[in-house]
Amino acid sequence: MKGQQPIESLVYELSRLPGIGRKTAQRLTYYLLDQDEKDVESLAQALVTAKRETKKCSLCSNYSDQDPCEICANPKRDGSILCVVEHPKDVATMEKTGKFNGYYHVLHGVIAPQRGLGPNELTIPELLTRLGDHDFKEVILATNPTQDGQLTALYLAQLIQPMGIKCTRISYGLPVGGDMEYYDAVTVGTALENRVEIKEKK
Amino acid sequence: MKGQQPIESLVYELSRLPGIGRKTAQRLTYYLLDQDEKDVESLAQALVTAKRETKKCSLCSNYSDQDPCEICANPKRDGSILCVVEHPKDVATMEKTGKFNGYYHVLHGVIAPQRGLGPNELTIPELLTRLGDHDFKEVILATNPTQDGQLTALYLAQLIQPMGIKCTRISYGLPVGGDMEYYDAVTVGTALENRVEIKEKK
Numbered sequence: 001m002k003g004q005q006p007i008e009s010l011v012y013e014l015s016r017l018p019g020i021g022r023k024t025a026q027r028l029t030y031y032l033l034d035q036d037e038k039d040v041e042s043l044a045q046a047l048v049t050a051k052r053e054t055k056k057c058s059l060c061s062n063y064s065d066q067d068p069c070e071i072c073a074n075p076k077r078d079g080s081i082l083c084v085v086e087h088p089k090d091v092a093t094m095e096k097t098g099k100f101n102g103y104y105h106v107l108h109g110v111i112a113p114q115r116g117l118g119p120n121e122l123t124i125p126e127l128l129t130r131l132g133d134h135d136f137k138e139v140i141l142a143t144n145p146t147q148d149g150q151l152t153a154l155y156l157a158q159l160i161q162p163m164g165i166k167c168t169r170i171s172y173g174l175p176v177g178g179d180m181e182y183y184d185a186v187t188v189g190t191a192l193e194n195r196v197e198i199k200e201k202k
Numbered sequence: 203m204k205g206q207q208p209i210e211s212l213v214y215e216l217s218r219l220p221g222i223g224r225k226t227a228q229r230l231t232y233y234l235l236d237q238d239e240k241d242v243e244s245l246a247q248a249l250v251t252a253k254r255e256t257k258k259c260s261l262c263s264n265y266s267d268q269d270p271c272e273i274c275a276n277p278k279r280d281g282s283i284l285c286v287v288e289h290p291k292d293v294a295t296m297e298k299t300g301k302f303n304g305y306y307h308v309l310h311g312v313i314a315p316q317r318g319l320g321p322n323e324l325t326i327p328e329l330l331t332r333l334g335d336h337d338f339k340e341v342i343l344a345t346n347p348t349q350d351g352q353l354t355a356l357y358l359a360q361l362i363q364p365m366g367i368k369c370t371r372i373s374y375g376l377p378v379g380g381d382m383e384y385y386d387a388v389t390v391g392t393a394l395e396n397r398v399e400i401k402e403k404k
Binding site: 010012029031032047049050063064 | 205206207208209211212214215216218219220221226228229230231232233234235236237239241242243244245246247248249250251252253254255256265266267268271272273289290291294
């Protein structure tokens with residue numbers, strides 16, 4: 001509709017985002033039109049700044065505005081252990097646990113031949129170079145417990161173990177605080193198989 | 203976390219949007235970081251352009267990049283009928299029906315004393331001026347069938363009817379294609395009260 005072109009453009013741009021349909025995009029657009037110009041500009045500025053200033057770290061491939069990133073550049077972390085994750089957001093998730101103090105390597109995906117993703121589309125060559133250059137004792141393969149994630153972990157373990165480096169994976173089971181009733185048979189079955197003996201505390 | 207500041211800023215800005223929590227904001231942020239710089243810039247540009255170029259029409263208060271807006275400026279529309287809606291998005295919804303060819307007036311809200319919204323916070327003074335200046339025969343009060351929407355419609359009808367202008371409202375009832383089972387007792391009760399005789403087609 002004539003006169004509505006800037007509104008339509010914004011609806012279109014927002015509806016290209018994942019999980020945002022046309023209705024939501026429209027709702028967001030009218031919400032933004034009701035806001036102060038400076039609030040809208042601060043969102044636009046944050047978009048441009050985040051994209052321009054954030055680069056992949058040349059060591060671990062995580063997103064950061066520094067290179068090497070703040071984790072790779074921190075000499076106080078444990079240089080004997082490397083955690084391999086699928087995606088930058090997984091680094092944030094791991095960091096939040098406060099239980100890991102080694103370094104990371106971000107694959108930026110998993111091997112998925114059906115989607116044309118082979119080892120060279122991921123940062124696997126960089127990972128192997130890094131393992132050759134640096135003396136890691138253990139690699140934690142923290143890909144997601146999906147089929148592609150598990151296959152990628154197995155593939156990596158086959159490449160890394162011959163280098164004399166221990167490969168581990170994070171455990172699968174019921175989420176802490178979850179209720180068995182709500183999880184599928186595969187999850188519960190895995191939790192059953194991976195059962196751990198309850199030891200008396202001394 | 204140091205090095206993550208531009209990422210955190212974007213997560214924060216996105217999470218201020220309605221219906222977008224921190225998790226979704228994070229997911230969108232990483233999605234955007236994975237995209238081409240030009241795609242992110244085109245979203246940022248659409249935001250700024252929509253906000254800068256879209257103004258309220260001085261007649262109907264709808265959003266448009268023209269003033270008067272493309273509807274108010276169209277002499278081919280029916281000058282005897284005015285449809286009052288709560289919000290600019292309602293104009294888009296009405297236009298999509300293709301069943302209305304008059305003019306609009308956008309209130310930008312409803313009367314809600316509990317939220318400090320009285321007639322003067324809305325475009326009710328402008329509406330009354332417009333009705334005095336122009337010879338409308340009918341005003342359709344198309345506010346939403348909420349309590350505040352209905353009270354606003356009644357309030358407006360009390361002001362407009364003494365001016366010798368017919369006031370109507372859009373009908374309430376079951377949505378077309380809906381199933382009675384899924385609607386609340388008030389909706390079904392209203393549909394029952396507002397029942398219409400089925401007339402034989404001639």
